[in-house]
Amino acid sequence: MSYWEKANHSWSQDSIRYINTPSEKSKELFYYVQEIGYFKASRPYFTERENLPSFLMKFTHSGKGCLAYKNQKYILEAGDIFFIDCMDYQHYQTISEEPWEMYWVHFYGGNSELFYQEFMKNGSNVFHSNTANLENPIHLILRQLLHVQENRHAQTDFQSSVLLHQLLNELLIQKNQLDFTYEEIPDYVLAMKAFIDRQFKESLSMEQLEKQFHINKYQLNREFSRFIGQPPINYQINKKISFAKDLLRYSDQSIQEIALELGWDNFAYFSRLFKKKTGLTPGVYRKIG
Structure with missing residues (x-):
């Protein structure tokens, strides 16, 4: 037209x-x-x-x-x-x-x-x-x-x-109301981020985070997304992938060992998720990293 x-x-x-x-x-x-x-x-x-x-x-x-x-x-x-x-x-x-x-x-x-x-x-x-x-x-x-x-x-x-x-x-x-200062981020959001940073290798769910912080999981998900930029579980997964990148580039651990260290006993799942996030399989990333 x-x-x-x-x-x-x-x-x-x-x-x-x-x-x-x-x-x-x-x-x-x-x-x-x-x-x-x-x-x-x-x-x-x-x-x-x-x-x-x-x-x-x-x-x-x-x-x-x-x-x-x-x-x-x-x-x-x-x-x-x-x-x-x-x-x-x-x-x-x-x-x-x-x-x-x-x-x-x-x-x-x-x-x-x-x-x-x-x-x-x-x-x-x-x-x-x-x-x-x-x-x-x-x-x-x-x-x-x-x-x-x-x-x-x-x-x-x-x-x-x-x-x-x-x-x-x-x-x-x-x-998206993202015009805030660091000081305006709620304490419980910062505490949850610090908790995930420490425990990112473990299996976490919104239900576990709800029990840990005594706040409704939907509020946790909404406020964490607003102030940190992504939902808590996505944040954890990206932390895992970033850690995997580091190990692939700077350690001699096998890909299977890296997957297990990050809590994934399904090696094929780890490979698929890594490729989805980075565009490369773990093996290719290690070769060109």
């Missing part, structure tokens, strides 16, 4: 918009900006389109907008952020009496698609940032991206790619 778009361009004279045509090298190497801007858009501003090979991220600074996307409608207020794939039908518009003030960027390239898939794991294209607008890292990155487009030179595409990658990381951090 071909690209189409309808729009009303009721934005203020002090709005900013840059349209870029990246070089073939930039498209091959980088995340790249297609269009970027800062708008104060009054009613009846709207955009309706489909089949545009682009990702769009929009940060609402003030006023209100409405996004219709994938059979959902979202009301967008200050601090709300949306991230969409513009190949799918979309319609967004100003709905407040005052202008809808927003920063936005169309971009493509790099691992944009994978970041989008990760962003969409909870099924929502929109989230609200709890960080004050002027201090929000997403807001600051967008302003930096705008600034580097003003006077383009040989470094601009490099700088834009770095900033877009930072932006995508920050989107995941804020949406």
